[in-house]
Amino acid sequence: MSTVFDQLVEVMRRLRGDGGCPWDRQQTRESLTPFLLEETHEVLEAIEVGRPDALKEELGDLLFQVIFHAQIASEAGEFEIGDVVEGTVRKMTRRHPHVFGQQGGAPADEASAGAPTAEQVLARWETMKRQEAGNRARNSAVDGVPRSLPALLRAHQVQAKAARIGFDWSEREPVQAKVEEEWRDLIEAIDGQSRIRQEEEIGDLLFAVVNLARHLRCDPEAVLQRATQRFIGRFQSMERLAEQEGHSLTDQTRSLEEFDRLWEQAKREREGTE
Numbered sequence: 262m263s264t265v266f267d268q269l270v271e272v273m274r275r276l277r278g279d280g281g282c283p284w285d286r287q288q289t290r291e292s293l294t295p296f297l298l299e300e301t302h303e304v305l306e307a308i309e310v311g312r313p314d315a316l317k318e319e320l321g322d323l324l325f326q327v328i329f330h331a332q333i334a335s336e337a338g339e340f341e342i343g344d345v346v347e348g349t350v351r352k353m354t355r356r357h358p359h360v361f362g363q364q365g366g367a368p369a370d371e372a373s374a375g376a377p378t379a380e381q382v383l384a385r386w387e388t389m390k391r392q393e394a395g396n397r398a399r400n401s402a403v404d405g406v407p408r409s410l411p412a413l414l415r416a417h418q419v420q421a422k423a424a425r426i427g428f429d430w431s432e433r434e435p436v437q438a439k440v441e442e443e444w445r446d447l448i449e450a451i452d453g454q455s456r457i458r459q460e461e462e463i464g465d466l467l468f469a470v471v472n473l474a475r476h477l478r479c480d481p482e483a484v485l486q487r488a489t490q491r492f493i494g495r496f497q498s499m500e501r502l503a504e505q506e507g508h509s510l511t512d513q514t515r516s517l518e519e520f521d522r523l524w525e526q527a528k529r530e531r532e533g534t535e
Contacts, residue, residue, distance in 0.1 A: 270342055273328045277336065290333060297326045298409075309483065356389050357382075384425045402426050414482040416471040424475075436469075436476045443469045494534075498527035 331342035
């Protein structure tokens with residue numbers, strides 16, 4: 262009797278096979294890339310809003326994208342979805358010697374050494390990844406973070422990788438001081454240096470802020486998303502308040518003081534709902 266997973270794989274084969282769906286049959290790895298990204302972000306949004314029913318559905322959509330890519334590889338004679346699953350099982354077993362011992366072929370010292378903290382697990386994980394890479398291109402401790410990630414998330418992940426080998430401050434204070442230093446550098450660049458230098462200093466400041474967020478155990482991508490959503494909510498409240506007064510925010514005669522008044526009114530109105 263086939264499993265539900267097998268049934269999903271068969272659905273994909275039917276869609277791509279003779280007499281299947283014309284749209285699905287046309288797709289390539291490249292054409293599917295936007296959908297893979299979209300489904301990933303929809304999973305993240307479901308997690309953020311805290312709706313298990315939505316998360317269940319979005320995880321299914323993301324899984325379908327994985328099956329889709331595996332089917333394309335199967336048609337090209339490259340690998341099967343079973344190879345993907347088998348490889349992941351081997352990798353996860355090998356990289357958790359503190360759980361599975363030497364079942365995954367881990368060296369005896371790795372298997373016997375306990376991993377009492379999450380930080381030690383991550384450090385060991387990075388070591389094993391580099392050992393597995395061998396002579397492949399990924400030789401640096403900060404390799405392996407995709408350039409396609411959102412910039413804040415990529416900065417966070419690169420910093421975390423560097424921290425796992427000890428390149429990090431142990432206290433928050435010097436991290437905070439670095440943010441203040443980068444802010445002063447930016448002000449100095451704004452006052453008299455080139456556009457290129459200003460852009461560099463803004464980048465350095467953002468990078469330092471991401472590092473502070475990491476030390477505060479905040480996800481910079483998530484907190485910026487929430488800040489943006491708060492702004493959208495308050496701005497839309499401003500638009501409604503202006504309409505109630507018989508005006509529009511697009512009225513060019515509005516002064517900055519009027520905008521400030523509506524903004525503060527919108528903030529008070531939305532207190533407790535954001």
